[in-house]
Amino acid sequence: MSIHHKTIAQLSQGLSSGEFSSVELTQHYLDRINASDLNAFITVTDEFAMKQAQAADDKIAKGVGGILTGIPYAHKDIFCTNGVKTSAGSKMLDNFISPYDATVSHKLNQADLVMLGKANMDEFAMGSSNENSYYGDVKNPWNVDKIPGGSSGGSAAAVAGRLAPFATGTDTGGSIRQPSSLCGITGLKPTYGRVSRYGMIAYASSLDQAGPMTQTAEDAALVLNVMAGFDEKDSTSAERDVEDYTASLNDSIKGLTIGLPKEFFSEGLDDEVASQVMAAVKEFEAMGATVKEVSLPNSAYAIPTYYIVAPCECSSNLSRLDGVRYGYRCEDPKDLEDLYLRSRSEGFGEEVKRRIMIGAYALSAGYYDAYYLKAQKTRHLISEDFKKAFKEVDVIMGPVSPTTAFDLGSVKDPVSMYLADIYTLSANLAGLPGMSIPAGFAQKLPVGLQLIGNYWSESKLLNIAHQFQQQTDWHTQAPQEL
């Protein structure tokens, strides 16, 4: 097996046994990145990576390394990285060399991980196809004419294309789970508040959550061990101890109750995707789980709810991009108004402007109650639905995306694009943890199975996913030419 097909767990062994060094490993991935046409990276940090790899090797030699010491990774370009360009996929921040590290970046550094570069993404994490990046479309490694999903499309493509053993992602409405599903990898969005948002460029503050994108559930547990934790710099971070997420991976799932929300299997779901998802559920039954139908009656409203709440928050979050202190400033502004108007109009892409305007409108005098407040109330109802469901079941399962990856450039209408987020949005609105794990193929493209757990049930989700991966080999499959 080529080195780049190895999981983190396997690479960690190879590094500690001296089979290969971090410098060798890192160089191998850098070579693969340079040879790749997937456009998965915005910035490749060769020099930076080699320095970190050398330092990691020194630690391993001294026997003071940790389990992740020397493992390379792709970092979504939404996390601030001190001294490295952090663009969030936007022209607005094309010249932004972050003067500080995000808490997640800091934690990954502390664990001696090696950053290969900054992964491509939809501009400010707004998008489901990675077609909204200032740095161009990312291609799906399974079929380069297809989208990789978004907004963490570069991260997903990097892992699926074996350009990095793992990647970081962020998920506001499905941005970890959906590209993981479409690229056939494992992605985890933790409970809101589990991973610090400090230094993660905000899209919608009450929905954003970072998590790992890996080949396997075991790897996701290893990475989450590092990413998770209370951060005093983030008021919304939970003061809760971090479990060892690998501890219960091997627990039996006999007696597990799986809830299938009937609303997740309705009109609009591709038949082949549905049958792959159901086959995966059957697999769980064979492993001793029982299945129960549940109802999430308000989940149909997740789309309008999300597409009000998120734009409202983003319209305010992105106001700081004004061309005054950092970022893009237009040429020769003739007055302050001109400076604002041109810097922002030239700096932001179409989808970002659209969401800013929706948000500005939904918050404006006379419309606040009908849109923003109404959406916050619906959000409450959506979250209550889950509360009820989790009284009956341990985990909810369903599809991640109604279809497999579609053709690049094929969806032009924003609303059609939004409708594809139907199965992922409600977990964000409720703040619940969710996963996507490889569950087969349809039209020769990967299909993901979504797991949604109760609050703080990351260990349980990883356990369920790991057990599935012990019985199946969907997660080990890679695009043929690799």
Place this chain on the structure above:
Amino acid sequence: MSLSEEQVGQIAYLARLSLSNEALKSNTKDLNSILSLAEQLAQIDTDNITPMAHPLHMTQRLREDKVGEEDQSESFQAIAPKIGKKHYLVPTVIE
């Protein structure tokens, strides 16, 4: 209810965005279709439902009143578009 191009222009200005005539047209169409999606919310009975601004029922943690930041203006200003002697500069504002 549907937004006119004039209204979209006002919203854009509120967000300090300027739209070309063409962009104004296409955005008016897109914004209206997104808002008609949002109109679905009106069907839901939300009487006596409290709005949910945060997913978790946590309250604000308070920080001790300690100074813990050094002067980093040099590195912060190295990435600024225009700096005078330690000041950020913008075209003259008339009050």
Place this chain on the structure above:
Amino acid sequence: MEWETVIGLEIHAQLNTKSKIFSAAATQYGAEPNSQACAVDLGLPGVLPVLNKEVVSKAVKFGLAVDAHINQRNVFDRKNYFYPDLPKGYQISQLDWPIVGEGEIEITLGDTTKVVGITRAHLEEDAGKSIHDLYDDYTAVDLNRAGTPLLEIVSDPDMRSAKEAVAYAKKIHALVQYLEICDGNMQEGSFRCDANVSIRPMGQEELGTRAELKNINSFKFLERAINLEVERQQDILEEGGKVAQETRLYDAVKHETRSMRSKEEANDYRYFPDPDLLPVEISDELMAQIKQELPELPQEKKARFIAEFGLSEYDADVLTSQKPMADYFEKMIVNNADHAKLCANWIMGELSASLNKHQLELVDAPITADDLSLLVNRIGDDTISGKIAKDVFKAMWDGEGSADEIIEAQGLKQMSDTGAIEAIVDEIIANNAPQVAQFKSGNEKILGFFVGQAMKATQGKANPKLLNEMLRAKLK
């Protein structure tokens, strides 16, 4: 037509915390531009706010001191607008759930007292500073002030004259200093007043259209700006015009108010709860702790001054009207408990007059409370007379030394030696037979003549009490 003025004030008091409301940057005034603007204050991408505990405590203190309802659950909102000194494009403030709800405060104007309602007081972050005259074609932005905690205290429209507005502002100014939550420095902008001014025909219930006056940095200017605005509105209304609802800038140099570049068309702040901050919950324990730590308030201090030191209502009121003065008095009487009235007189008399004359604040007085206390002591123990003490005070003010040093150096000690005074009295009686005869025939007033002669002979040092007694005895 007779008009009634209606005034409400919005006071912005900077809370005197060490660090900012949402970041750990220092709040010190006068630092190098932008040296105290950290990543959070600059609104760098990805940064997040964390609330300062002291800010909450200080706001609660204020609320308790004005008998206000404290919203133990309160919420921070974002107020969205673009301005170069507002780094994030929104100000974190409180709209629907301010920390302090309705309260009230009593003001005194001459002989009358009046209760002014406080609508609310909420927490927010200060903006940075835009400087327009530093560069030719640019406005310069200094973000050191960005994120400094502010308590915005909003009054009901209860004031009916500029004088009442000033009395209210002074009262709040004194209160925040008593509470030690704000340094009250108006020149540095730690305490700022905006005035909402309208007029209406006397007897009319409905309020007139108001103008908001900004940029007022002293009580004197507050009074002037309001009076100016009232005149302006009267002129407009009497000529049949309409007052526009607008923000007006007070220019102290030109002594005029002028309309600020009309922001009205873009004035949609799109408030919504800040998703980066959670609802603040003030526990009953914290409430109890703050209540316990509440310092003595002006009214309580005034009552104590009357009860404990026997001061008059008036004296106690003046002394407690400003915290520095009350502090000065309390320091003085540590060694002078028996002479409280004398201490009060000296503070309100000589000391205040000299401060006025030299345009100094009490904290900058060249004579400390301890120094003045010593001088009063020397009056109390008959070392010098009150009259001589005034000369000593002048010398002390000019830095000639302590009271004792000056008394010693200038030989001002009162003459209390009975023998010496008796010799002088005898001589005066012997040399002034006609006046002696007048006294004996019942002209009591002539006694003053003898006192004057004796004081002249002793350069004013004779103990007046002793001298009087002796003269009466000898002239009988």
